[in-house]
Amino acid sequence: xxxxxxxxxxxxxxxxxxxxxxxxxxxxxxxxxxxxxxxxxxxxxxxxxxxxxxxxxxxxxxxxxxxxxxxxxxxxxxxxxxxxxxxxxxxxxxxxxxxxxxxxxxxxxxxxxxxxxxxxxxxxxxxxxxxxxxxxxxxxxxxxxxxxxxxxxxxxxxxxxxxxxxxxxxxxxxxxxxxxxxxxxxxxxxxxxxxxxxxxxxxxxxxxxxxxxxxxxxxxxxxxxxxxxxxxxxxxxxxxxxx
Amino acid sequence: xxxxxxxxxxxxxxxxxxxxxxxxxxxxxxxxxxxxxxxxxxxxxxxxxxxxxxxxxxxxxxxxxxxxxxxxxxxxxxxxxxxxxxxxxxxxxxxxxxxxxxxxxxxxxxxxxxxxxxxxxxxxxxxxxxxxxxxxxxxxxxxxxxxxxxxxxxxxxxxxxxxxxxxxxxxxxxxxxxxxxxxxxxxxxxxxxxxxxxxxxxxxxxxxxxxxxxxxxxxxxxxxxxxxxxxxxxxxxxxxxxxx
Numbered sequence: 090x091x092x093x094x095x096x097x098x099x100x101x102x103x104x105x106x107x108x109x110x111x112x113x114x115x116x117x118x119x120x121x122x123x124x125x126x127x128x129x130x131x132x133x134x135x136x137x138x139x140x141x142x143x144x145x146x147x148x149x150x151x152x153x154x155x156x157x158x159x160x161x162x163x164x165x166x167x168x169x170x171x172x173x174x175x176x177x178x179x180x181x182x183x184x185x186x187x188x189x190x191x192x193x194x195x196x197x198x199x200x201x202x203x204x205x206x207x208x209x210x211x212x213x214x215x216x217x218x219x220x221x222x223x224x225x226x227x228x229x230x231x232x233x234x235x236x237x238x239x240x241x242x243x244x245x246x247x248x249x250x251x252x253x254x255x256x257x258x259x260x261x262x263x264x265x266x267x268x269x270x271x272x273x274x275x276x277x278x279x280x281x282x283x284x285x286x287x288x289x290x291x292x293x294x295x296x297x298x299x300x301x302x303x304x305x306x307x308x309x310x311x312x313x314x315x316x317x318x319x320x321x322x323x324x325x326x327x328x329x330x331x332x
Numbered sequence: 333x334x335x336x337x338x339x340x341x342x343x344x345x346x347x348x349x350x351x352x353x354x355x356x357x358x359x360x361x362x363x364x365x366x367x368x369x370x371x372x373x374x375x376x377x378x379x380x381x382x383x384x385x386x387x388x389x390x391x392x393x394x395x396x397x398x399x400x401x402x403x404x405x406x407x408x409x410x411x412x413x414x415x416x417x418x419x420x421x422x423x424x425x426x427x428x429x430x431x432x433x434x435x436x437x438x439x440x441x442x443x444x445x446x447x448x449x450x451x452x453x454x455x456x457x458x459x460x461x462x463x464x465x466x467x468x469x470x471x472x473x474x475x476x477x478x479x480x481x482x483x484x485x486x487x488x489x490x491x492x493x494x495x496x497x498x499x500x501x502x503x504x505x506x507x508x509x510x511x512x513x514x515x516x517x518x519x520x521x522x523x524x525x526x527x528x529x530x531x532x533x534x535x536x537x538x539x540x541x542x543x544x545x546x547x548x549x550x551x552x553x554x555x556x557x558x559x560x561x562x563x564x565x566x567x568x569x570x571x572x573x574x575x576x
Contacts, residue, residue, distance in 0.1 A: 252421040
């Protein structure tokens with residue numbers, strides 16, 4: 090923890106030194122960024138934009154996780170499904186996020202649905218591929234046990250399947266969350282009238298206000314790291330408690 | 333003859349069982365293996381390792397339906413696998429209750445846990461327990477619903493002598509008290525001679541029945557001399573299955 094704080098202080102100090110040296114509004118000092126964050130918060134724009142973006146991240150994250158897990162299990166359990174869907178999945182995995190986003194806006198229109206769809210399509214293949222790995226590694230001995238003791242579907246899913254997939258699901262969630270929010274910003278920049286991505290683009294085009302760009306980025310990064318530490322890491326510790 | 337009455341609890345008649353690996357020669361695991369287990373009888377299936385004994389159990393329990401023949405009586409049987417096959421992410425109590433159908437899952441199991449010496453471990457995760465204790469949990473799961481038939485696959489293997497003897501005594505005591513029938517696979521001849529009412533000797537692959545040997549002496553009066561004499565007699569008649 091102490092090392093972490095020290096490394097952060099060094100980073101801020103280096104930033105301050107560089108800003109003093111440059112004396113340019115294109116490289117604002119830490120305090121200038123902090124001032125912008127304060128002003129933007131007072132106007133209410135900060136809370137609104139961060140809230141809107143967070144909501145988009147949450148919805149697309151939830152949808153992508155749910156669909157990705159279902160798809161991953163199907164791919165891992167069924168040879169036919171895997172053969173059929175492997176190629177489309179590979180195509181989707183290797184299509185640039187920007188292309189998926191632009192196509193979603195072109196084909197669905199400049200709507201909230203298109204924005205969410207674009208993020209989901211970007212993230213879903215990653216979740217499916219990670220969960221597929223888990224579904225391939227299920228313990229056949231436990232399946233035999235479930236059969237001999239006539240466990241019904243509900244017991245099998247809750248007691249046998251999900252606990253074996255949990256480590257994979259948590260990995261997918263953690264890598265997926267950071268992926269999702271970065272893509273949400275691109276999606277907002279390209280076709281939404283609000284959100285952090287929109288705000289960053291606005292300050293860039295209007296006035297090249299670097300303090301604003303860094304300010305928004307810092308605030309949102311802090312929120313996402315907070316979610317990871319407070320929520321996902323605790324969830325991970327919880328699912329590993331029996332080890 | 334043996335204690336099999338007019339109405340056996342368990343009937344097995346496997347005409348043949350083939351394994352057909354995708355890349356490799358097909359292997360015949362079982363051929364013309366037929367036997368029955370009577371009410372309250374302890375029967376041990378003995379044979380060389382890899383002889384198809386576990387395959388026979390899997391067929392009997394309906395895990396492997398791809399075979400020729402007929403099996404009956406194992407519906408609702410309690411099963412103890414060679415590996416305990418507990419859910420490591422669930423408590424001992426939860427694991428045992430999974431042996432019960434949902435409708436009876438809330439029933440009182442205090443007696444069962446006490447009898448198997450597991451009362452103190454009900455809330456533990458299986459990984460906190462020794463292999464011997466994990467086997468007890470697996471046995472508790474098999475016994476939870478009070479089955480008529482108990483099927484055991486090498487349940488005492490890789491335990492130290494004391495733990496194996498203790499668990500063996502628990503099993504015999506439980507099934508005698510409840511009048512359960514037991515089919516147990518083992519390659520430990522001394523163990524089988526100690527507890528079985530009847531021994532079934534099976535051949536190398538493909539597994540066939542070679543001998544059906546009743547052991548008439550009551551379990552309580554089986555002493556060392558008798559056990560050694562029985563073993564020597566078996567070894568003389570079936571030298572390829574039972575080492576001297």
